Amino acid sequence: MKKLKIRQFGIGTIMKYRPVVSSDSKYIFTIGDGCVYVWIVKTGECLRLINHNSNSNDQQIILAQSINPNNQLQLCVAQQNGIINVWDYEDGILIHTIKVEFEIIDLYSIVNSDIVQENYVSPNDINDQCLFTDIKRLAIDPTDKWLVTFEERSSNSNKDDYLNERKLRFWIFNQTNNQFELNTTIMYPHGQDTLNQILFHPNKLELATTGNDGFIKIWIFIPSNTNKSKHSIFINQYLILFKIQI
Incomplete structure (x- = not known):
């Protein structure tokens, strides 16, 4: 052998x-x-x-x-x-x-991350207006512990993109059940404007987001036992430091 x-x-x-x-x-x-x-x-x-x-x-x-x-x-x-x-x-x-009917480049194991859970329509509510949630952006931190999603939710009849519901969600990985679990939700992270890009810092637990509002926002992850909850400073445009419970 x-x-x-x-x-x-x-x-x-x-x-x-x-x-x-x-x-x-x-x-x-x-x-x-x-x-x-x-x-x-x-x-x-x-x-x-x-x-x-x-x-x-x-x-x-x-x-x-x-x-x-x-x-x-x-x-x-x-x-x-x-x-x-x-x-x-x-x-x-x-x-x-x-x-499969497409070219295979690589294989990766994707953990159970049933993230949105908002597109399900009960047969009893089939006549009600259906809302659709799209995951527009997604990022995973370098340690694979945190997953961040940006979601937009709109109705069938809503043609005005400005009225869409927008959420920035922070998910933490639970090794016990092999799932990402919701930790924090930020409604309208860039006001009524959409979010364009999200990116984790390669060496620190910080997330940068940009939006159509012209702002760059930095979201930092602070342990829940800290007394500091939120900070904001100006660097040309807004640089926001926001507490995420860990």
Whole structure:
């Protein structure tokens, strides 16, 4: 059996295709030789090869791999031909195959982030005016702990964009249930004007937003036990520092 050697690689498939670690840290998955190697972390041995075809003429190029966020014992493997195979990697069983009609560039595990929950219409209210919520902007901080969404909500008959309901929402990731949970909602973060862009600071827990009102606003995340709640200063245009409970 081959063994995984821990070393620094200058070139090779590990540099081209990022390794994936199982949620329990027992296994590492690497792409190479047209298949996925399942390595046992404790021993360094290769448990098995998955997505491997003994007929080299039929072997497809693997583009990406990712753990199924809804079942941590399943590995999704994307091929160049648009097929995604879902494997039980411990038993080496192909569970099902998904065919997509577009080019696959990469695979990422998206946690359960049922964010808006406002487009559902009950059959009892089917004749009522339906409101639609669109997520216009989204950003995740460098630590993957915070998710920020900017949402606009309008009615079917509302043709005046200025009257749309607008919310800037801050979500915090709960590792227990693998979900983002709502922490703070800011109504009309740029007044009646829409928000254009949102961007997290790369080194600090701060969020910058710009809007059609001509303002740049900086939202800072302050622990809830602090006495300072809100600050504002002028730098050409408004620079707003606002408390987000953490």
